[in-house]
Amino acid sequence: MESRIDRIKKQLHSASYKLTPQREATVRVLLEHEEDHLSAEDVYLLVKEKSPEIGLATVYRTLELLTELKVVDKINFGDGVSRYDLRQEGAAHFHHHLVCIECGAVDEIKDDLLGDVEKIVERDWNFKIKDHRLTFHGICWRCHEKQKEKKEDEDRD
Numbered sequence: 001m002e003s004r005i006d007r008i009k010k011q012l013h014s015a016s017y018k019l020t021p022q023r024e025a026t027v028r029v030l031l032e033h034e035e036d037h038l039s040a041e042d043v044y045l046l047v048k049e050k051s052p053e054i055g056l057a058t059v060y061r062t063l064e065l066l067t068e069l070k071v072v073d074k075i076n077f078g079d080g081v082s083r084y085d086l087r088q089e090g091a092a093h094f095h096h097h098l099v100c101i102e103c104g105a106v107d108e109i110k111d112d113l114l115g116d117v118e119k120i121v122e123r124d125w126n127f128k129i130k131d132h133r134l135t136f137h138g139i140c141w142r143c144h145e146k147q148k149e150k151k152e153d154e155d156r157d
């Protein structure tokens with residue numbers, strides 16, 4: 001975690017920003033909740049636990065700055081709430097999401113998988129792809145297992 005913070009610090013420095021204690025507290029919360037897709041308010045409540053003096057506006061500005069510097073990506077899963085997602089180090093493009101319509105779980109696919117699609121888009125539309133957002137909506141493996149168990153129970157009765 002410390003080396004990751006160091007690298008984020010360097011990223012800020014190279015854009016002439018400092019990693020102030022408030023910014024660092026925000027970054028730490030994002031790192032501790034890397035796969036949680038937190039909203040600005042979620043981040044704020046978690047930052048506040050350790051740094052009660054920080055206000056929502058400061059957290060919000062920090063998140064906007066981190067978005068601008070591509071440390072995080074902002075994503076919306078269709079519920080109108082912006083969520084902040086740490087960008088994978090070294091990844092050229094944003095990872096994909098699997099959103100379960102039954103339980104609301106969000107899983108991530110870290111492999112890009114879109115190489116062939118990207119080639120077609122670049123060729124047929126003469127479009128240089130810089131990034132993409134891909135969200136699948138469906139039923140997750142946990143819900144499948146629950147359904148299976150339920151069915152097995154019913155079959156036994």
Ligand SMILES: [Zn+2]
Nearest residue numbers: 085095097108
């Ligand atoms: Zn994600």
Ligand SMILES: [Zn+2]
Nearest residue numbers: 093112114118
């Ligand atoms: Zn890609």
Ligand SMILES: [Zn+2]
Nearest residue numbers: 100103140143
């Ligand atoms: Zn589910």
